[in-house]
Amino acid sequence: MTNHDEAAAVRPLTLAWVNRHLEAGERVVKAEALHGGMTAEMRRLTIGMRDGGTRDLVLRSFVDPFYVEHAEDGLNREAGALTLLAGTGVSAPGLVAVDPTAAHCEYPSLLMTHLAGRTVLDDEGLETRVPLLARQLVAIHALRPAVRPPEYVALTTADTVVVPQGADRAVWTAAIDVIREPAPPYEGRFLHRDFQPGNVLFDVQPSRPAGARITGVVDWAAASWGPADLDVAHCSTNLALLHGPAWGLRFAEAYEEAGGVLAAAARERLYWQVRDGLACSEEVRLVSRSWREAGRTELTTRTVEERLDAYVTAVMDALG
Incomplete structure (x- = not known):
């Protein structure tokens, strides 16, 4: 299973790929590992905007050899689903970019918008x-x-x-x-x-x-x-x-x-x-x-x- 703490920093090739999909004048100012996933490294990227504000994106990267083998199919499915869901009544992340074969990144990756909210696994409620x-x-x-x-x-x-x-x-x-x-x-x-x-x-x-x-x-x-x-x-x-x-x-x-x-x-x-x-x-x-x-x-x-x-x-x- 992925060591998410070590995965917090974005790898150089992947960072360059992310930067190519940001708006002019934007840059990644922070990367935070997200915990709980079983198959991929997940990071929340804080993007500094030209007006001084920030916005968040989420980066998913498949790094485990077993999951890398299946990453192309999974990332293409996800990219297709996110495209389909845009504008429907089902709230899902927006697709920003996808590199299913690691042509540009160190590992197969997908970049998407960040949604508000959190998972709730407690019995209460x-x-x-x-x-x-x-x-x-x-x-x-x-x-x-x-x-x-x-x-x-x-x-x-x-x-x-x-x-x-x-x-x-x-x-x-x-x-x-x-x-x-x-x-x-x-x-x-x-x-x-x-x-x-x-x-x-x-x-x-x-x-x-x-x-x-x-x-x-x-x-x-x-x-x-x-x-x-x-x-x-x-x-x-x-x-x-x-x-x-x-x-x-x-x-x-x-x-x-x-x-x-x-x-x-x-x-x-x-x-x-x-x-x-x-x-x-x-x-x-x-x-x-x-x-x-x-x-x-x-x-x-x-x-x-x-x-x-x-x-x-x-x-x-x-x-x-």
Whole structure:
């Protein structure tokens, strides 16, 4: 995983590339590492303006060899998504520039505008935020792009699932058997593909948590075309691991209450919900570490494994 503190300074070639995309008379006056991401270095760049004021941009650079290998596809997807989202009702960063093959930068990079707000991963105020998350996802799925993003890619297979220590083997075997089946038919939707609390920014005032509002959605590198159930399942899994299994089940209800449409048959819903839960089994260590870095220090790898086991069991009980 990236050492974000060492990544605060912008590398020379990348800095020169950034400067070429600034307005005349502007310059980078500060670079601050942003924490919490798993796949890339993220920096907030403070730009000094000619009138003496400042504005902020965000620089994403893929430096880990594994992620560099996939950077071109991810950065092209993100650039396409940000272009599509401009002028829609979905608040997302504005695209400034992209170098998906590191033709100009040390590493594949994307430069975008900075959005106000912050991610909120705490349990407090969750009752208010879950309906907001659901409404935001419905709005994303309502978009009808003239050019569709690439088809979704499944993130796990029946043979790569990692069964947590102490889990009920019979339950997990049954869940794995579910994803051995062919994917159900679906009506395609524009997907974020990593929609979860860590990629949603909120304006939350401590004095009025009930007045929280979403200020934007970030990290569109996996934007895809596929079933709405898959985005819902991904957010459900993340909520279950962050806040407890019941919240994973609650999110699908909130999505429908917000006007979203999921698969009609319980078996089809089960397929997508289980597929995402099992996919997370392969990333528990990375996910839990990123959440601890973001302040949820109690979310040890073991705690997250136990919540994942409980959530998969709950989904199998509810839909299986």
